Amino acid sequence: MKIYPYKRLNRPITLRVTSVSLKLSDGTRDQLETTAYSTQQQAVALGIAGHTDWVSATIGLSATLPPGANAPDAAWSDLCVLAVLTDGETNVRTSAELTRDAPDGRDWSGSVELLRDDHMGRASLAVYAVGTVDGVRGRSIAETDRSWLVDTASDEPVRGLQLDVQTASFKRSSREWLQAYADAPWIVDVSARVPTVFVNTDVEGVMGLLDSNGSGVESKVRDLLIAQMATDVWTAVFHGAIGDLEVEPGAGPVFPTDWQGEVLREMLPDVVPGVHVEEALRQVHRRRTGDSGWVELQTRIHYAAVRRADATKALAYVIRSLEQMNRESET
Amino acid sequence: METGEEFGPWLARQLKLAGKTQAELADELNLTRAAVSAWITGRSTPRPTVMMDIAKALGTDVGTVHTRTTDTQAGLPVTWYHRPGYHDGGRDLGNAAAFAFDADVQVLARETCQNSLDERLTENGRPVRVRYTLHELTGEALDAFREAILWNDLFPHYSAVSEAAGNQKVGRVVDAGVRDMYEKGRLVLLRVDDYNASGLIGDDYADGKFAAVVRRQLESLKSGPGAGGSYGLGKATLWATSALGLVLINSTLSVPHEGRTERRVIGRLELPWREVDGEPYAGPAWFGRPDPDSPGAMVARSWWADEETVARLHLNRESDEPGTSFLIVGAHDVASLEGKSDADDESVGDEEGDEDTRDIRKMHGRLVEALGRDFWAAMTGGGSRLPLLEVSVRALQNGKEVVPEKQVDPSAEQPSRTRALRAHYEGTTVDRLTESGQVAARSVPLKLPLSGGAHGTLGTHQAVLLVTEAEGDRDADGGKNQVHSLRGNRMTVKRAGVQRLPIGTNPFQAVLLVGEAAGETAPFAKEAEEFLRAAEPPEHDRWGQTEELTLRWSPSAYRRINALTAEVNNAVRELVARPKRSSREGGEAVRKALTVRTRPKAKAPAGPVVPVLDKLDATVGDDGEWRITAEVSIPRGDEIVPMVPVAQLDVRSGGRPKLDWAELVAVEGCEVEDGTLRFPPGTRRAKFQGATDVTSHPVRTTLTRLVVELRAGKGE
Structure with a gap:
C-alpha cells in the first residue's frame, strides 16, 4: 500500500483518447478512424491503417479530473495536467501539457506526440494532475488508475498481448537458423520483440489443419494440436522471461516492463499460488539462482502452461468425438 | 377589455339555456318578435337601455350581456x-x-x-x-x-x-x-x-x-x-x-x-x-x-x-x-413498481411509501x-x-x-443522439469517424413495395443513418450500441441493438431517420412515411407485420422493413468496427490460444493461510520518520503464515529502497518477534504500529512515497 506525505485526491483521473493521426515520411498526415482506438480496452493500435512509413503519431486526449480538484480550499496551487507516455523497453518518457477546456471546469484536453523511433512496441499513456503542495512544486495530486496502451505495430486495439505466429518452410527459409530445426513441426523464438512461433510448412498439411474451420473430428484434432503448441509456447516464454531478470542489489528482482512482465504477471499466480506476484517473483528467482528448489518448480511451471493452453478441454473433446465416431462405425 | 362573442349567437344560446323562446323574450321586453329576431341574426343590436332589460330578463348583470365572455347562469346548472343503461339489457363492464x-x-x-x-x-x-x-x-x-x-x-x-x-x-x-x-x-x-x-x-x-x-x-x-x-x-x-x-x-x-x-x-x-x-x-x-x-x-x-x-x-x-x-x-x-430491483430487498417494509x-x-x-x-x-x-x-x-x-418546473432537455437526457440529430440539421456530419464527437451520416435504402399486393418496387426511399460516439453518462435507456428509428413525427419508434460487433468496439449511438424525418427532399418520403405508419402497432414501439400492412400492400411487405434493418446494421458495423482483416498467418484459433489474457486464478492449495494488508494510515513524525498504523485481514484457516512487514520507498524505475524499522509494536491480534508478525491460530483481524528508522532514509521524508508490504518468510 502506498502513502504520500501530502494531501491528494482519492479518486483517479479518467482519460479518453479522442483522435489519432499519423505523420507520414512524405510530410502528409493521415487522420485515422476512431476504430484505431478502443475506449473499452483502453488501447490504441497505430498499425491499423497499414502504413509502414510513418514518422510520428499525434494522439488527441481528453481528461476529466475527479471532483474536488478545483475546490477553493484545496491544498494545492498552480494546478496543471500532464499526459505522460512511457515505454518500458526504451525508457523513453514523453510528456505534454493539457489545457483546461473551460475556466473552473474539470475537463482538460490536448495531444501527445509519439515519435516512432523512440518506441519498440507498446507504450503506456497516463495522465497526472500536478501542483504545488506545501511549497513543493511538481507534486502529483491524482493520476489515471489504468493507463492506455499505445501499440506502434498492432492493427487491433486490444489490451491483451498477442504472440506472433509466422509460417515458414524451415528447410528453405531465408532465416538460416531455422534450417537447424527442419524436422520440428514448430519452434518458439523468445528473443524477438514479441515471442514468435514459427510453424514449419514442410510438415505437409499442418497449415491446412490449423486453418480449418470445419466441425467434427478434424476441428477437435486441430484444437488438440493448438493446445500442444500453446503448452510449448507458454513454457518457453515463461523461462525466457524469468531467465532475463534485472536484479537490484539488495532488493531482489525487478518486475520487467515489457511483454515479459505481462507473461509473468499472468503465469506467476499459477506457479506460486497464494502470494502476491512480486513475492512470487522473488521466490521463483531465489529458487532459480539459489542452491535448491528449481527442479521442483518445473511441475508448477508446466501446470501453469497447460492451464493456459486449455489442454484438458481439448483432450476431452477429442476423446468424445473419437468415441462418437467409433459408435457410428459400429452401427 | 375581453372581446366576447357576437351578440346574436350568444343571445340565441342564452335563450335556449333558459328555455325561453324569442317571442317570450319579446313580450318581456315589450318589443316585437321581429326585433329580437333581428338581434339574433345579427342585423341589428339592441340599444344600451334595452341591454339592461335583457340582462334582467335573463337573470344576469349588464356586464355579462356586454362582455358576453360567459354564459348566464340562468339556465340549467352544470x-x-x-x-x-341499454334497453336491450347489455352491460359494458x-x-x-x-x-x-x-x-x-x-x-x-x-x-x-x-x-x-x-x-x-x-x-x-x-x-x-x-x-x-x-x-x-x-x-x-x-x-x-x-x-x-x-x-x-x-x-x-x-x-x-x-x-x-x-x-x-x-x-x-x-x-x-x-x-x-x-x-x-x-x-x-x-x-x-x-x-x-x-x-x-x-x-x-x-x-x-x-x-x-x-x-x-x-x-x-x-x-x-x-x-x-x-x-x-x-x-x-x-x-x-x-x-x-x-x-x-x-x-x-x-x-x-x-x-x-x-x-x-x-x-x-x-x-x-x-x-x-x-x-x-x-x-x-x-x-x-x-x-x-x-x-x-x-x-x-x-x-x-x-x-x-x-x-x-x-x-x-x-x-x-x-x-x-x-x-x-x-x-x-x-x-x-416494476422497476424495483431485487437489490433493495432490504428496504422493503422500511418505508410505507415505498410501494406507493x-x-x-x-x-x-x-x-x-x-x-x-x-x-x-x-x-x-x-x-x-x-x-x-x-x-x-x-x-x-x-x-x-x-x-x-423543469424543462426536459434532450441534450441532457440523450446527449449523443441529440448531438447526432443536431449535426444532421446543421449539416456538419462526416463520412467517416476520425474524432470523438463527430457524427457520421450514411444513406440507407428502403425499397417500397407496390400497393395492392402487386409484385415489384414502387421506388427506393433513402433513409438517413447517423452514428456517433456514445457519451456514456446515461444508460437507463437500454444501453449503448443502439439504433433509434424515427419517422416524420420525430418520436422514437424502434430501439434495437446492433449484434455481432467485435470486442472492444467503441460504444456508439445511432439514429435512423426514415420517411419525412429524412427530409422533404428525400425521394419517396411521403410514401415511406405512409408505409411505416401502417407498420406501426398501437404501442408505437416497432415496425413490422400489421393487419393494415397486409391489407394495403401484401402479406410479405414487412420483409422490406427487415431488409432495411439489415442494411442499417451493416452500415453501422462498417462505420464503427474495423473491417475484418484477412486471416493472419496461422489462423484465428492459433492467435486466440496465443494471446496473453487474464484467466481465473488457480485455487490456492490447502495449508497455512496468508494474511494480507487491509488498511494503512501513515504520517510523517516529528523527526522525519514514517509512523504507520496498519490493519491486517486473515483468511479462515488453522495455521497462519508469519509475515514480515516491509517499508519501502516508491520509485519510478528500478528497485525500491528499503527502510529499517526503528520500532514495531503489535496492537491487537498479533505479536511482534524479531521484526516478524506472528498470529495466534483462528485470528481474523490484526493491527500493528511501526516507525521507520530515519537514518535509513536515503532522502528527505517529505519527498518520499511510502510503500508497506507484508512478506512471507524472511522478507528479502
Whole structure:
C-alpha cells in the first residue's frame, strides 16, 4: 500500500483518447478512424491503417479530473495536467501539457506526440494532475488508475498481448537458423520483440489443419494440436522471461516492463499460488539462482502452461468425438 | 377589455339555456318578435337601455350581456349526465380501449405528447409546448375540489361500482382509487397542458376533434398524414391512468366555436355498468351543462366556463394560446413498481411509501425519463430548424411547488443522439469517424413495395443513418450500441441493438431517420412515411407485420422493413468496427490460444493461510520518520503464515529502497518477534504500529512515497 506525505485526491483521473493521426515520411498526415482506438480496452493500435512509413503519431486526449480538484480550499496551487507516455523497453518518457477546456471546469484536453523511433512496441499513456503542495512544486495530486496502451505495430486495439505466429518452410527459409530445426513441426523464438512461433510448412498439411474451420473430428484434432503448441509456447516464454531478470542489489528482482512482465504477471499466480506476484517473483528467482528448489518448480511451471493452453478441454473433446465416431462405425 | 362573442349567437344560446323562446323574450321586453329576431341574426343590436332589460330578463348583470365572455347562469346548472343503461339489457363492464394500456405514466407521456405533436399549429413554426403538472391535494384543497366536481352526486355511482368490484377489473381499480382517497386523505391530479396546438375544435356531437376525444371511442382524426397516432387508442390512456376513471378537459380553441375560443370545459367519467337507485347506467358519464336540445334536456354538453370555475376545477390555463388541458383525477402509476430491483430487498417494509403508486416525486422522475427517451428528437432543433416540441414537468402539493418546473432537455437526457440529430440539421456530419464527437451520416435504402399486393418496387426511399460516439453518462435507456428509428413525427419508434460487433468496439449511438424525418427532399418520403405508419402497432414501439400492412400492400411487405434493418446494421458495423482483416498467418484459433489474457486464478492449495494488508494510515513524525498504523485481514484457516512487514520507498524505475524499522509494536491480534508478525491460530483481524528508522532514509521524508508490504518468510 502506498502513502504520500501530502494531501491528494482519492479518486483517479479518467482519460479518453479522442483522435489519432499519423505523420507520414512524405510530410502528409493521415487522420485515422476512431476504430484505431478502443475506449473499452483502453488501447490504441497505430498499425491499423497499414502504413509502414510513418514518422510520428499525434494522439488527441481528453481528461476529466475527479471532483474536488478545483475546490477553493484545496491544498494545492498552480494546478496543471500532464499526459505522460512511457515505454518500458526504451525508457523513453514523453510528456505534454493539457489545457483546461473551460475556466473552473474539470475537463482538460490536448495531444501527445509519439515519435516512432523512440518506441519498440507498446507504450503506456497516463495522465497526472500536478501542483504545488506545501511549497513543493511538481507534486502529483491524482493520476489515471489504468493507463492506455499505445501499440506502434498492432492493427487491433486490444489490451491483451498477442504472440506472433509466422509460417515458414524451415528447410528453405531465408532465416538460416531455422534450417537447424527442419524436422520440428514448430519452434518458439523468445528473443524477438514479441515471442514468435514459427510453424514449419514442410510438415505437409499442418497449415491446412490449423486453418480449418470445419466441425467434427478434424476441428477437435486441430484444437488438440493448438493446445500442444500453446503448452510449448507458454513454457518457453515463461523461462525466457524469468531467465532475463534485472536484479537490484539488495532488493531482489525487478518486475520487467515489457511483454515479459505481462507473461509473468499472468503465469506467476499459477506457479506460486497464494502470494502476491512480486513475492512470487522473488521466490521463483531465489529458487532459480539459489542452491535448491528449481527442479521442483518445473511441475508448477508446466501446470501453469497447460492451464493456459486449455489442454484438458481439448483432450476431452477429442476423446468424445473419437468415441462418437467409433459408435457410428459400429452401427 | 375581453372581446366576447357576437351578440346574436350568444343571445340565441342564452335563450335556449333558459328555455325561453324569442317571442317570450319579446313580450318581456315589450318589443316585437321581429326585433329580437333581428338581434339574433345579427342585423341589428339592441340599444344600451334595452341591454339592461335583457340582462334582467335573463337573470344576469349588464356586464355579462356586454362582455358576453360567459354564459348566464340562468339556465340549467352544470351537472353530471350518466348514460342510461341499454334497453336491450347489455352491460359494458369497462372500456375496452382502456384495457390496451396499464396505468403507466410513461405510456401516458408517450400518447399525450404524441397527440400534442400531431395537433401542433404548424403555421407559426413555433414548437408545441406541453406541460405535465402533478398536483397532490389534501385537506381543505381536496374538499374544495371535491365540491367543484360535485363529488356528492358521483359518490353513489362509485359506491355501486365498489359493491360489484369483486367480479371485474375496472371495478376493483376504481374501488382501490376511492379507498386510497379516503384512507390517505389525498388525491393526485395529473394535468397535461399543451399550448400552440389546435385545441378541441368542432361541434359537441358532429364530426370534429371535440367529439373524437370526448364522445367517441377508437376514432382518430389526425391533422396530417405524418401524424404519429392512427388508432385513436391514445386518448384511452388518459382514463387508464386515472384510478377514478375521471378526466376533466379545458380547451382553448384555435378555430372559434359558437363564436368563442376560451374555456371550453367538459368532464368525462369512465365507469363500468352499474345500478343506482334502481336505475341502470351504461357506463360513461359527462360533466357539463344539460343541453336543452337533447331529449329531456339531460345530455351534458361542454360549456363556456368563467375563470373562477376553471380555477376551482384546477383547469386554469396560463395564457390564451390555443391548446387543451387534460386533468386526470386520481392519477396512479402501477408500472412504477416494476422497476424495483431485487437489490433493495432490504428496504422493503422500511418505508410505507415505498410501494406507493401515487408518489408524485417518483412519477415526476418517470415522466422526465420517458419524455427524454421517446421525444428527444422532437425537442431537438438545429440549423434553421426549431424544435417541434418543448416539454416541462413539475409537481405541486396543495398549490405549493415541491419539484420545481423543469424543462426536459434532450441534450441532457440523450446527449449523443441529440448531438447526432443536431449535426444532421446543421449539416456538419462526416463520412467517416476520425474524432470523438463527430457524427457520421450514411444513406440507407428502403425499397417500397407496390400497393395492392402487386409484385415489384414502387421506388427506393433513402433513409438517413447517423452514428456517433456514445457519451456514456446515461444508460437507463437500454444501453449503448443502439439504433433509434424515427419517422416524420420525430418520436422514437424502434430501439434495437446492433449484434455481432467485435470486442472492444467503441460504444456508439445511432439514429435512423426514415420517411419525412429524412427530409422533404428525400425521394419517396411521403410514401415511406405512409408505409411505416401502417407498420406501426398501437404501442408505437416497432415496425413490422400489421393487419393494415397486409391489407394495403401484401402479406410479405414487412420483409422490406427487415431488409432495411439489415442494411442499417451493416452500415453501422462498417462505420464503427474495423473491417475484418484477412486471416493472419496461422489462423484465428492459433492467435486466440496465443494471446496473453487474464484467466481465473488457480485455487490456492490447502495449508497455512496468508494474511494480507487491509488498511494503512501513515504520517510523517516529528523527526522525519514514517509512523504507520496498519490493519491486517486473515483468511479462515488453522495455521497462519508469519509475515514480515516491509517499508519501502516508491520509485519510478528500478528497485525500491528499503527502510529499517526503528520500532514495531503489535496492537491487537498479533505479536511482534524479531521484526516478524506472528498470529495466534483462528485470528481474523490484526493491527500493528511501526516507525521507520530515519537514518535509513536515503532522502528527505517529505519527498518520499511510502510503500508497506507484508512478506512471507524472511522478507528479502
